[in-house]
Amino acid sequence: MASIKDVAKEAGVAVATVSRVMNNRGYISKETRKKVEKAMDALDYHPNQIARALQKNQSFFIGIIVPDSNHPFFSDLIKYVEMSANEKNYKLLICNSLDDPKKEANYISMLRQNQVDGIIMCSHTMNIESYKKVPFPIVSFDRFISSNIPCVGSDNYRGGELATEHLIQLGCKRLLHISGPLDLDILANRRRDAFVITSMKHGVTYDIIEGAHNKLTFDYFWSFVTENISPAQLREYDGVFCSNDIVAYALYIYAEQQGIRVPEQLKIIGYDYHSFTRMLQSPKLTTIMQPSDRIGVMLTNTLLQMIESADGELINNTTVDVTLIKGETT
CATH class of the missing domain: 3.40.50.2300 (Response regulator)
Incomplete structure (x- = not known):
């Protein structure tokens, strides 16, 4: 079996250079990295992960x-x-x-x-x-x-601020926020704080419905939306900021089923912009992207x-x- 010394000799570099390439540490030029990787392929060299772990106590x-x-x-x-x-x-x-x-x-x-x-x-x-x-x-x-x-x-407060300001700039006068679990001390709850402060700053009427605790599926959010917001209640709002894109999509379908046109009568904005959101063909959700x-x-x-x-x-x-x-x- 080839050794790290054989790889260094084949690549024309020091053993320490081969080690830095394998551990991805320190500056290594692209040319040097390619030479080392080419030498490893040529010699069919595979680092001994067990020995490496024992040596570093990791x-x-x-x-x-x-x-x-x-x-x-x-x-x-x-x-x-x-x-x-x-x-x-x-x-x-x-x-x-x-x-x-x-x-x-x-x-x-x-x-x-x-x-x-x-x-x-x-x-x-x-x-x-x-x-x-x-x-x-x-x-x-x-x-x-x-x-x-x-x-x-992510900057959760700024995300809540961007979402709320966007709805207000579009003329919304009665807002709803569907939040996550507010009993947990997590930064995602700063979205709720920003929603409240921004709504108050602009003199806009608002309500909050606290969201799910331990279910992250579409079926759960669909049940949550339909069980917690009656069609009559939903018609009272012209803008909703949802704590995530799945609940935003569930709300969109619910509104459409009730004959509430989105976005003409009700504007909806989500949060995340993950693969689920990007995959949707219709509608394209307005949302806050946390990368x-x-x-x-x-x-x-x-x-x-x-x-x-x-x-x-x-x-x-x-x-x-x-x-x-x-x-x-x-």
């Missing part, structure tokens, strides 16, 4: 805990986390908590037993003190936990920076910009 596995990988936003997010981790030679273990605190705790224990190097936490059903006790690096998505657990998320690709890369890079930091340096929180995507529902 497993090169990371975990990600999400509420439900079937939800399009989290499905997209997992894809970009996996792609980013793979570029750094890390593998990903995926866990679905289904917003169950006991299941979430069991997954953290399982990941600890499997000696993962760190966790990306996208499910937040446990109390804050429980996360602080986890003995390896954690990066949180959309929730501030503590000063030594960095958070990555799952950039968030996934930032979550992964932040976690790996913590894992590979020799001195345990504190990593800053990261906020990713959001964008209004104009569609056919406003």
